[in-house]
Amino acid sequence: MDETSTERSLLAQWADLLFPRNCAGCGEPDVTLCNSCAREFAGPPREVSGRAPYLQRVLPIFGEERYESLFPVYALAEYAGFVAQAIIRWKNTVDSELNTVMRQLVAQGAARIFEEGMSGPLTIVPAPSRFQRIHDGRFVAGVIAEGVADGARQAGISAVVARPLRSASRYTSAGIVSRRSRASRITARNRVQIGGNILLVDDVLTTGATLVGAARALASCEGKVAGAFVTAVAQDPRAITGISVPKSLPVVYHERYKLQDSGCENTR
Numbered sequence: 493m494d495e496t497s498t499e500r501s502l503l504a505q506w507a508d509l510l511f512p513r514n515c516a517g518c519g520e521p522d523v524t525l526c527n528s529c530a531r532e533f534a535g536p537p538r539e540v541s542g543r544a545p546y547l548q549r550v551l552p553i554f555g556e557e558r559y560e561s562l563f564p565v566y567a568l569a570e571y572a573g574f575v576a577q578a579i580i581r582w583k584n585t586v587d588s589e590l591n592t593v594m595r596q597l598v599a600q601g602a603a604r605i606f607e608e609g610m611s612g613p614l615t616i617v618p619a620p621s622r623f624q625r626i627h628d629g630r631f632v633a634g635v636i637a638e639g640v641a642d643g644a645r646q647a648g649i650s651a652v653v654a655r656p657l658r659s660a661s662r663y664t665s666a667g668i669v670s671r672r673s674r675a676s677r678i679t680a681r682n683r684v685q686i687g688g689n690i691l692l693v694d695d696v697l698t699t700g701a702t703l704v705g706a707a708r709a710l711a712s713c714e715g716k717v718a719g720a721f722v723t724a725v726a727q728d729p730r731a732i733t734g735i736s737v738p739k740s741l742p743v744v745y746h747e748r749y750k751l752q753d754s755g756c757e758n759t760r
C-alpha cells in the first residue's frame with residue numbers, strides 16, 4: 493500500500509467513525525448497500541419506454557389511437573420503497589463508496605442488454621445535470637454512464653462515455669421549472685460529432701421529457717440514439733390521479749425534430 497492510499501484509508505476510517513455507515517436503502521447499519529437492497533438493482537433490465545408519455549409518438553393510422561416509443565428504455569428496478577430511498581441518498585450525498593457499489597450493480601445489469609442484441613460501437617451519454625451537482629461531485633448519471641460502459645465492455649462491445657450535453661437550467665431563477673421546460677433547455681456543445689450508436693443514461697425515468705430533450709439536443713450530431721438506460725422507472729404519471737400529463741408528445745414536436753429511425757437528423 494503506498495502512502496497516498498494509506499492516507500486515504502485512514503481518512504475513510506475517520507469518516508466512518510465520524511459518520512457511521514448505514515445502508516442507503518433500508519438503513520441497516522455498517523454497510524453501504526445491504527445485500528437485500530443490492531438485489532433490488534440486480535435486474536434483469538426491463539424495457540419500459542411505454543410508461544413514459546413523452547417518449548410516445550402517435551402513429552398516423554386513421555381512426556385508431558396507436559402509439560410507439562421513440563426508442564427503447566431499459567430499467568433495472570421500480571422507483572419505490574428502498575430503491576427510491578437509495579437513489580435519493582445517492583443523489584444527495586458525496587459518497588465514493590456508494591458510487592463504486594452502484595457502478596458495479598449497473599455494470600452487471602447493463603451487460604445483459606448487450607447480450608440481448610444492442611450492438612456497438614457505443615457512445616454512452618449521460619443526461620445533463622445542473623452545474624452545481626457536477627461541481628459537488630454528485631453527478632450520478634455520470635457514474636451510471638461509466639457503469640453501463642463497463643457492462644458493454646464485459647459483453648465484448650466497445651463503448652466510450654461522452655458528455656456533450658449541458659443543462660441550461662442553472663440560468664433560471666430559483667422558481668419552479670417544469671420538467672418539460674427544463675428538458676427544452678438541454679443543449680449539446682457546439683461542433684460535437686458522435687459516430688455510431690448513442691445510449692442515453694439517466695437515474696430515473698418519469699415522463700421521458702429529459703430523454704427526449706437530450707435526444708433532440710443530440711440531433712445536431714451524426715449518431716443515432718439507439719436507446720436509453722435508467723436505474724429505475726417511476727410509476728406511469730398518466731396513472732396518477734390529479735396529475736395532468738398528455739398521452740404523448742404533440743405530433744408537432746416530433747415533426748420539428750425528426751427523431752427518426754435513420755438516426756440524428758438535424759432539421760433546424
Ligand SMILES: [Zn+2]
Nearest residue numbers: 515518526529
Ligand atoms: Zn438495505
